[in-house]
Amino acid sequence: MFWLMKGLSLSNSETIKQVHNSFSRQQMFEFDSKLPDKDNDVFHFVGYLPINGRLYELDGLKDGPIDLGKCDQNDWLKVVKPVIEQRMQRYSAEEIHFNLMAIVSERKMIYNREKEKLEARLLALQGQGEVMETDDASCQSESDIKSEISRLNLLISDEEQKFRKYKIENIRRKHNYLPLIMEIIQVLAREGKLVELVEKAKEKAVAKKAEEEKKEKEKTK
Known part of the structure; x- marks a missing residue:
């Protein structure tokens, strides 16, 4: 119950919410939608802590802490490492659905x-x-x-x-740089330079991809 109340206290903190939301992805338009999107994953924090020789998983979407077994208080990372790796393997290699952070003393x-x-x-x-x-x-x-x-x-x-x-x-x-970017694009379009820059960017992207493929072939030889 203690861990549940602690998690609720953190999730209900307006200061933490404001700081967390301030780093959200910038959008050109703001949508106020109160309906959940079934296609979106639920992103949240999962913590791992060594307490009295036991390793616990703290998941905000679960009712309480999960006991993952015994661990050395001074060397508990070797116990949590396979647990984290197993969670990471749920996603494909081309996607990043997680960030790994360590909470340490300042x-x-x-x-x-x-x-x-x-x-x-x-x-x-x-x-x-x-x-x-x-x-x-x-x-x-x-x-x-x-x-x-x-x-x-x-x-x-x-x-x-x-x-x-x-x-x-x-x-x-x-900072939201999107309005500045849109303004620059509009200025370039009015001056007739946008298409030329887009074509150059495409050529550069094709050349870069070809160079990467060449390097990959050389590695496999």
Whole structure:
């Protein structure tokens, strides 16, 4: 029941819905249809989690978690791998009906936690003249601790830069470029350049296909 309630909470979250829908495929026209399409597949998330030495499948379309058997808590991927492969084999090789994602801790958060521990250790060293007792013996001197903090600062800066890049990419991915494309096509048509460009594109596509077929034949020789 806990997993069912957790799934319902996630599916009823307006914030998650808005973020998810913002990445939907752009359409030239918006249709408000409340009737389900029987020809469309039901796309949803299926999760796999190791809990207390057992591997569970969490499917939002099922009543509860499915126990897939025993697993090593520290090496459970070898158990889930054939399960995922079996799900992927339901589709033909020419089609992509799934995306595989891993949920992991944010690296910036991990680095910040390590940095906070080192900064506390450094303060203790500077204030007491000795290093606090710790299981980590890699940083015992003040210079070692400062060096490790500098390294973590660089890693944190890299993560921040990465997320700034992701933000720009997400803006571009969600932006609807279709009106701009349609306007460019109309301008090209009015100037009499559209047919010529289409013919060149066809020739380029034919040449590319011929080149790929040639390479395939060379591989089979």
